[in-house]
Amino acid sequence: MSFADLGLSNELLQAVETAGYTEPTPIQAQTIPPVLMMKDIIGIAQTGTGKTAAFVLPMIDILGHGRRRALMPRSLILEPTRELAAQVAENFEKYGKNHDLKMALLIGGVQMGDQLKALSAGVDVLIATPGRLMDLFERGKIMLTGCELLVIDEADRMLDMGFIPDIETICSKLPANRQTLLFSATMPPVIKKLADRFLTNPKYIEVARPASNNTSIVQHKVAVPSRKKREVLRELLKTDNVTTAIVFANRKTTVRELAKSLKSYGFSAGEIHGDMDQASRNAELERFKAGEISILCASDVAARGLDVKGVSHVFNFDTPWHPDDYVHRIGRTGRGGATGRAFTFVAPEDAEAIANVEKLTGGPIPIYELGLGDTAEAHEEKPARAAKPAREEKPRREPRARREAPAKTEAAEPREVAEQPEAAPKREERPARTARRQPRAEDPRREVRAETPAPSAPASAPASSRGGRRRDAEPVARDDGSWNGPVPNFLHVSAL
Structure with missing residues (x-):
C-alpha cells in the first residue's frame, strides 16, 4: 500500500514524497481514510509508530478549504509537553508547504505577544498545551466556538500530568458537532470515560506495541548497583559503537549531575x-540534532515526541517508575526503519519496576553481560568488603577485653601476683624519704634555730601560741633517749 491509496491530495503526496516517505505505517494506513471521512477516532499507539503523521496528513487536506477568522482557530491540537507540541508544528510545516495554511504554537515558557499576534491574524491550526490555552481563554484572548476539529494527543500522559480537568473544560467550550481524534498509548478507565463523554461513535484503532514487537530495537537490561551506574554507562558509551544516544533519568537533579x-x-x-x-x-535540542553534542541526558519531559533521526542508543540510567515511560523512552531509537539499541540499568531496588515493565511489554528483557568490569563482579564486591572487617575486628577486641579484666579481679589472676614484686620497690621508697627527713631534724643549724628563741619565748608569746607548740613538739618527737630542752629548776642541786 502507498500513500496514494489513502485518498490524499496530490499536493500532499508531493510533500510526503519530498520528505522521503513512500509507504504508510500501520497506524497511518488505518487512521487516514476514516479521518478523511470525518469520523471520530480512538487510536491506541505508541510513539515511534508514525502516529503524528496519521492525524497531521488528513488534517491538512481537510483544512485546505475554508476561511480563517481572527481569534477563532479552525482546529485545535492539545499536547502534554512543549517539546511534543513543537514536534507536531514541525510536521505541519514539512507536510503543509504546498497548502495555504496558517499555524500557531501556543505553549508556555515563551513570550505571549507573538502568539497573540498570530491569533489575531487568524489561524487554521492551533497547537497548544492545556495550561497556556486555558490562560488565554480565561483572559478572553481566544474563542473556541469556530473549532471544527479537535485532536487530543498522548491522552494517558495528560492524565499523568493532571490535565484531564482542563481538557474536559476545553471540550465543553467547543462546538458539539466537531470531529474529535483521541490518541493514547494505553486506555485507563479515566481516558475511557473521557472518550465516552466527548467522542461520537468513534472508530477504534490499535496497533502493536513497538516495545514488544518492533524487532528494530534490541533491548537489554543490565544488573548494576546504583553506585556503579556511571562507570557502566561510560564503559558502554566507549565500547558499544554509540553514535548518538539519549540517556534518561527519573529525576531532574540526576540529569544535571x-x-x-x-x-x-x-x-x-x-x-x-x-x-x-x-x-x-x-x-x-538543536545542538543535539545538528550533531554538536552526541549524548543528550534527559528527563521524561523529552521522552514523548522527541523525534531525532539517527539515534543509535537509548540508555535508561534509571529504570522508569511507570512502565509506559519505558515504551516511550526506547521509542526514541529504531525510528523510520533504522535499528537501535536500548539498555536499562536495573539496581536491586528496581526489581518491582522492571517486573512491571516486562509485564507490559509481554516478556522478559534479555540480560546484557558486560565483558570488562562485569556487573556480576560489581554485585559481589559489596558483600566481600563487608565481610573482611567483621572477621578482622573480632580478634582485636578479645585481647583488649583480657587486659581490662585483671584490673577488676586482681586476686583472681596469677599473672598479677607475679607482677606485684615489680611494684613493691616503688612502695619501699616511701620510708627512705621519711628517714631522710629525720637527720634533717638533727641538723645543728635546726637545733640552733630551736634553742635560740627559747629563753625569749615566754616574754614574746604565750605558751599556748602556735609557735610555742611547734618548738615544744620538736624535742618530744625526738626518740634518741636524750633531753635537749631547758633544765627544770628542781634539777638544779647545789654542790653543798
Missing part, C-alpha cells in the same frame, strides 16, 4: 529537563 559527570570524562554531552526555560531547551 550525569551530564556534568560525562563532560568531565570528555564526552560531548548536553541536558534537557523541566527546570530549563523553553529557549534553553530548544537550543539544546
